[in-house]
Amino acid sequence: MVELPFGAHPTSVYRSYDYDARAIEEYVEATRTPESTRAFLDEFVYGPKDHWDYLARLGGSERLAGLRADPVLGY
Amino acid sequence: MGLDYTPSELMAVAGARELQDGEVVAVGLGLPVVASFLAKQTHAPNMTILFELGVIDPQPIHQGVGLADPRVWYRAKVLSSFVDILGTVLHRGLVDVGFLGGLETDPYGNLNTTLVGDPRGEFRHMVGSGGANDIASCARRTIIILRHEARKLRKAISFVTSPGYISGGDSRARSGLRGGPSRVITDKAIFGFEPESKKMKLISIHPGITLEEVLGNMGFAPLVPPKVPATEPPEASQLQLIRETIDPKRMYMG
Numbered sequence: 001m002v003e004l005p006f007g008a009h010p011t012s013v014y015r016s017y018d019y020d021a022r023a024i025e026e027y028v029e030a031t032r033t034p035e036s037t038r039a040f041l042d043e044f045v046y047g048p049k050d051h052w053d054y055l056a057r058l059g060g061s062e063r064l065a066g067l068r069a070d071p072v073l074g075y
Numbered sequence: 076m077g078l079d080y081t082p083s084e085l086m087a088v089a090g091a092r093e094l095q096d097g098e099v100v101a102v103g104l105g106l107p108v109v110a111s112f113l114a115k116q117t118h119a120p121n122m123t124i125l126f127e128l129g130v131i132d133p134q135p136i137h138q139g140v141g142l143a144d145p146r147v148w149y150r151a152k153v154l155s156s157f158v159d160i161l162g163t164v165l166h167r168g169l170v171d172v173g174f175l176g177g178l179e180t181d182p183y184g185n186l187n188t189t190l191v192g193d194p195r196g197e198f199r200h201m202v203g204s205g206g207a208n209d210i211a212s213c214a215r216r217t218i219i220i221l222r223h224e225a226r227k228l229r230k231a232i233s234f235v236t237s238p239g240y241i242s243g244g245d246s247r248a249r250s251g252l253r254g255g256p257s258r259v260i261t262d263k264a265i266f267g268f269e270p271e272s273k274k275m276k277l278i279s280i281h282p283g284i285t286l287e288e289v290l291g292n293m294g295f296a297p298l299v300p301p302k303v304p305a306t307e308p309p310e311a312s313q314l315q316l317i318r319e320t321i322d323p324k325r326m327y328m329g
C-alpha cells in the first residue's frame with residue numbers, strides 16, 4: 001500500500017485531514033449547467049498532469065494546510 | 076403568552092421525550108440526531124446513542140453535515156463499523172429504540188426512504204436505506220419522524236425500505252421480526268399504534284393545530300379516539316439547548 005497525500009480530497013481521512021467543504025460546494029455549483037460542468041472537469045479532472053498538479057490547482061500547500069486534522073478533534 | 080417555537084423544534088422535543096434514560100438508541104439522519112442529543116443532555120444522560128456507521132455514544136462539540144462527518148464522532152466511546160453496529164449490536168437484539176426519519180409512511184408504519192414514484196415507471200431515488208431496514212427490523216421499538224403532508228402519510232407507499240407492522244395484525248411477528256413502530260411524530264400530531272390491528276392511532280395534536288388540519292393532510296384515516304389531548308409544548312430550557320448547543324447553525328431544524 002502506498003500513501004497518496006490528500007488522495008481522498010475533497011473528502012476526508014479521519015485524523016489526517018478534513019473534508020474540503022469549499023471544493024464540494026464549488027463542484028455542486030459547477031454541475032448546474034453542462035458548460036460549467038465541462039469547465040470544472042477540464043480544470044480538475046482532465047487538466048491536471050498528475051495528482052501533484054491537481055493539488056497545486058486547488059491552491060497548493062496553503063489550501064491543504066487548512067485541511068489538516070486537529071490531533072485532538074480528528075478533523 | 077406561550078413560548079415561540081418552530082414545528083421542527085416541537086418535533087425534536089417530542090422525539091426526545093420518547094427516549095428513556097439507560098436506553099440504547101440507533102439514531103438515523105436528520106431530526107432524530109437533534110432529538111437524541113437533546114434527550115441525552117436533559118433527562119437521559121445514561122442513554123447510549125448509536126450511529127449505524129460505527130459510532131457509539133459520541134459527544135460532539137461541532138455540528139456535522141451528516142453522520143459520516145467526523146464532527147459527530149467526537150469523543151465516541153467506540154468507533155467501529157457498519158458491520159459491528161448492524162451485525163453484532165442490532166441483530167443480537169441489543170438496541171431498544173430505532174429512531175428514523177423518512178419520505179413516506181403508511182397506516183402500519185411501514186417506512187420508505189428509498190425512492191418516490193413508481194419503481195416500474197417514473198421514480199426518483201433518494202438517500203435510503205442505509206441501515207434503516209436493519210434498524211426498523213431489529214430494534215425493540217421504532218420512532219418515526221416526518222413532515223405532516225398527504226404525500227408523506229399515504230395509504231400505500233412507493234417502496235417499503237423499513238418494515239413497520241407490514242399489513243397489520245400479527246403480520247410483523249409472523250414475518251419473524253421483533254418490535255415495531257411505537258410512535259410517528261409529525262409537525263402536526265403524534266400517533267401511536269392500536270395494539271390489535273396495529274393501525275396508526277392519533278394520540279396527541281400539537282398546540283394550535285386542529286383535528287381537521289391533522290386529518291385533512293393525510294392520505295388515509297387514522298384511528299381517532301373520542302378525546303385527543305394536546306401535545307405538551309417545549310420547555311424554554313429545551314429550546315435553548317437546541318438553539319445554542321445542538322443545532323446552532325440550524326442545519327437540521329430548517
